[in-house]
Amino acid sequence: MSGTHPRYLWWNGQQVRWEEATVHVTELGWSTVGAVFEGIRAYWNPETGEAYVFRLREHLERLLRSMRLVRLAPRWGIGELTEAILQLLRDNECREDTYIQPVAYRAAGPKTLSGFAEEAGLYIATRPMPSHLLSGKVVRARVSSWRRISDDIMPPRIKNISNYRNGQLAAMEAQLDGYDQAILLNVQGKVAEAPGACLMLVRDGKLVTPDITQSILESITRDTLLRLARDELGLVIEERPVDRTELYVADEVFLCGTAAEITPIGEIDRYPIGDGHPGPVTRALERLYHDIVRGIDPRRAEWRTPVGLATAVGTRPGDD
Ligand SMILES: Cc1ncc(COP(=O)(O)O)c(C=O)c1O
Known part of the structure; x- marks a missing residue:
């Protein structure tokens, strides 16, 4: 994190500095009518010094299903998106409970109802989201x-x-x-x-x-x-x-x-x-x-994807 936002997000195949990921104001409106997204969580475990993304594969499969249903062509597969998310979490140093939000949107074609193009754009953003489990919230x-x-x-x-x-x-x-x-x-x-x-x-x-x-x-x-x-x-x-x-x-x-x-x-x-x-x-x-x-209970290990923070060394792109 730097200030109130993470350092990077992932946008159309590469990691981009948060401030540099901008679009023109006229993109507001129609571009999101056809958009689909995912909401994924990574949980931090202080004992292991590792964060685990929960059911990442199933979330990415649903993202691809959502894209298919609204006729957005897949541009990245599950393997590429998995790598993109894990790298982003490492480079944003997400050593806390984190929400991961990929958004796929219509990247081309008229900004009206008449006609559409299947070309998709996709960004992935991360933000802190503390868990309220066992907090007594009702x-x-x-x-x-x-x-x-x-x-x-x-x-x-x-x-x-x-x-x-x-x-x-x-x-x-x-x-x-x-x-x-x-x-x-x-x-x-x-x-x-x-x-x-x-x-x-x-x-x-x-x-x-x-x-x-x-x-x-x-x-x-x-x-x-x-x-x-x-x-x-x-x-x-x-x-x-x-x-x-x-x-x-x-x-x-x-x-x-x-x-x-x-x-x-x-x-x-x-x-x-x-x-x-x-x-x-x-x-x-x-x-x-x-x-x-959180990986406290070892059962269902297949649902947890370790981010790699426990072994990460400073490899942020563009950092000098
Ligand atoms: C409308 C709606 N229903 C249900 C859920 C729960 O879905 P999931 O468990 O996949 O997060 C969500 C998202 O979290 C939602 O937006």
Whole structure:
């Protein structure tokens, strides 16, 4: 880091100094309508002096799927993007919990609706994002008056930047009404997700979550927690449509996502969830997730890509 931003970002195949990565003001607007992105986390482990990128391959695979769906041609493969991210984290000396955001955008063609080109530009930026796992954070949520976009309108299963206008409307409404989080129903009136996270609930010891045809992002954290809950905690999983009122009678409800990690919900529409504090399943999953993402628990090593900070020596490009 230098000042308030990292030294470098990666842009179209090379590392560029932060201040030098600029575009003309007329690029504002249309260029992002067609853009897609990823949100990835690296967790710092002070014991090993190493940071681990969590499920990097799966995030990059989803980025390529998102690009495919919005007809942006792939220019870099998973191997090149993996190397780009690891080098960037090393050169930005990310010895803390870090958020990594690749953004792929339409790099050519008219800035209107008439006609398009498949040529993609791509940048990758990093920024500090401290984990709130095990911090005791609990949020209050409301069911939004906005419905989640459905697959026949815009594809919620990918990280399409335009999708986030829908989530933003719900988030603003919730905040203005004094809540921390919004929960969106889909157009069928079933529970979908929060503006930036998926949702899980616990009923009678079973872990229940909307299936991936309920207008939700194909979330990597959701996949991670379902696997951990089933394989490590032996829980019964139900992936299915979820009614709104199931939220109000649930024993536990929490949000999950790369940025949200595991965020327990203490109250929805003024119905207390359980006793308002994180329940036993949420706490067990949070502990397991915390230990696995940081490499404290050796299980699932295939989900953690070491950045190489433990062995890095000063090799920054252009530094003299
Ligand atoms: C709309 C939405 N749903 C769910 C999630 C969770 O997805 P993931 O676990 O892949 O980060 C996110 C992003 O974090 C999101 O933006």
